[in-house]
Amino acid sequence: MSLQDSDPQTSRTQQSSVASQSTWILVLVLVSIAAAGFLSSASVFDYSKALPTTAFELATTPAANPTNDRPQIPDASVPPLSAWLPEASLETIEECRNVCEHLVRLVPDLLESKEMLARFEFEFGDLQRAASLWNEILEKNPNFVYALRGLGDIATLDGNLPEAIVYFRRALNIDPQSLSWKLTLGSALLQAGQLDEARQVLQDVVNRSPQNDEAHLQLAQVLAQLNEIDASITEFETAIALNPDDRAARIGLISAYGRAGRMDDAKQQRENLNGLQVTVAEQRKTGRQNYDDVTAIRIDIARMYVDVARVHLAVGNAETAKLLLMRAHSMDPHDLDSRQALAYLAVSQGQPHNAIRWLLEIANLDNQTWSTISEIVRLYLELGKINESEETLIEFANNHTDSLQVERELVRFYTQVKPDKALAIDHAAKATRLSNSAEDFGMLASVYENFQEPELAIQALKNAVELEPENNTYRELLDLMFRDGETPPTLQPSSSPSSGQPQLQP
Incomplete structure (x- = not known):
């Protein structure tokens, strides 16, 4: 709309809700690495900062599985929800x-x-x-x-x-x-x-x-x-x-x-x-x-409840925040922020099953976001659900055939989690075709070496060197592979790094 026709109230609501999906998911991943949080002591609206340690500790429980116990909330902290x-x-x-x-x-x-x-x-x-x-x-x-x-x-x-x-x-x-x-x-x-x-x-x-x-x-x-x-x-x-x-x-x-x-x-x-x-x-x-008007108002107020929940979480009222987020979730069936926040809380409270539930809802609403899928896979692996992890990765890969991120994750999965030589090599080769980068040829070399294919690993490294001649890391790796007196294979002039399958000169 034009500036003259713009509504500052609408603009303010839209801009306050932009804080976004990626921030919640990024924080979600960070929780698994360190006890950080997602709010700053300076302002709970600065979503890129970390929650104070004391507030994070208040929001964390040792529970490892879903629980049906009712949350114990001090009477003064109970929000006045009908x-x-x-x-x-x-x-x-x-x-x-x-x-x-x-x-x-x-x-x-x-x-x-x-x-x-x-x-x-x-x-x-x-x-x-x-x-x-x-x-x-x-x-x-x-x-x-x-x-x-x-x-x-x-x-x-x-x-x-x-x-x-x-x-x-x-x-x-x-x-x-x-x-x-x-x-x-x-x-x-x-x-x-x-x-x-x-x-x-x-x-x-x-x-x-x-x-x-x-x-x-x-x-x-x-x-x-x-x-x-x-x-x-x-x-x-x-x-x-x-x-x-x-x-x-x-x-x-x-x-x-x-x-x-x-x-x-x-x-x-x-x-x-x-x-x-x-x-x-x-x-x-x-x-x-x-x-109707009620539906539209519920959507706007759901956004308010998410932000109020953030404030409660910042002062350590995690269960109060959860109640408000659940209400926001009920008020707007398409709201991502409430589901992302509930997933964050579930992870921070050691409840991966519940986190997966919310993340799957997010994936159903927005199936384009890799960060959501990668977190679902991480949590499945944490629970030992290898088959579910594999199915999640394959489904995303089938729906996003040009996603370099999922191909790299599949390489890691078939190399470290569920070793499968053919699949690991196939996905690593596809990654090189998608990116034609030294990084992915280096990954392909690592896969070949892991599955005892040294000659193919050497050729993949040579492709990486060709793409990044100034990068000494790949040259040093080649030297390490030649220390046993092997003769380095020569790169065929017709071989192209973009092929994904390096060819050796006999």
Whole structure:
């Protein structure tokens, strides 16, 4: 959508939920390596940091298998959730308010708890109360970026763009690498008519994130207002290529084509827009049939519950966090964040069976993510379920025939876990065909050596040397293999490392 049509509340909800799938899965893997966690003592919203050790220890139990025992939660920590899902929108919102207020009562000195309540008020309640809470946070921590962002959003809604720009600029100064903050600042500058700076800010976002269709759209709008029509056309076209359903980009492109005298192109784009509007109307009709207001609100509140659960986990209330995550899971059948968090908790509490359950749900919802599959395989192996591990790997490999990661994992599996010479060599050779890299030829050499095929191992190493002649590691490995007085085989001129099956000169 265009900047002028954008809704800061929607933007804020989308950006707060982006923290993402990969972060949860990455943390999930890290738990198996060291007692780390996934939150920082500085801010529980910095998902790339580690949870304080004390909080991690509080969240960990020695249980190794699933248990049906009811969690022992101190009365004060029990979240005020009803026994069943509220059926009405207002009931759902009121329950969320109670959950957020309960968090503030439980840890009143934690700024993140007030941030949760402020966000709730911004999304579903009273904007003045949200502003008051964010100002309270800034009095204690002037660099709390989420409070700055919230006050900036409120100023934008009030039409006070100069004040909004001040808040967004402060947030960006605190976290200058954040493309999210930079895009928000660029949007406000565009709305305020500060086109030169908006162009500079948005161009930087496009340069650093070329797949960001919204950044291309807003940059196109800036360029159009600066009368740089050809450049704006390029950006509008890029935005549409990245997001063909972007109605605002198509409208902007029609106008730019007209200003450039490209009437035939404008006519064609107008026809495309008419077709898009018909499609959008049909989608909206279907959406109204499939989703009501309660469903939409449940999806938004499920995201809130996931973030509230993160705060509880940061202060050691692991079982309280689990209850909130279970509620989020029930409210949104397609939510990945709650399932990723539940999988993390299961791993951290020594319950691999439960972790696998949640990870399998994630895999069913998003079967493109290798990190989820690799963690399922790791947990199966931890439980001694070798056949299940193999089946999981093979299924992913069959569905993703160009996945180098799964081929490498299959090599490791058939070399170390369930030795099978033919399969290990086959998958190692396929990895070399996919990557044509020295690394994978080195792996192929290791497989050959492991299965007592020294001549083929030597040839694979020679291919690795050919691909990376500056890498001394492969040369040293070759020397080690020749120490027994063997004559090094020569590489046939017609042999190509990309073949995957090295040929020896007799």
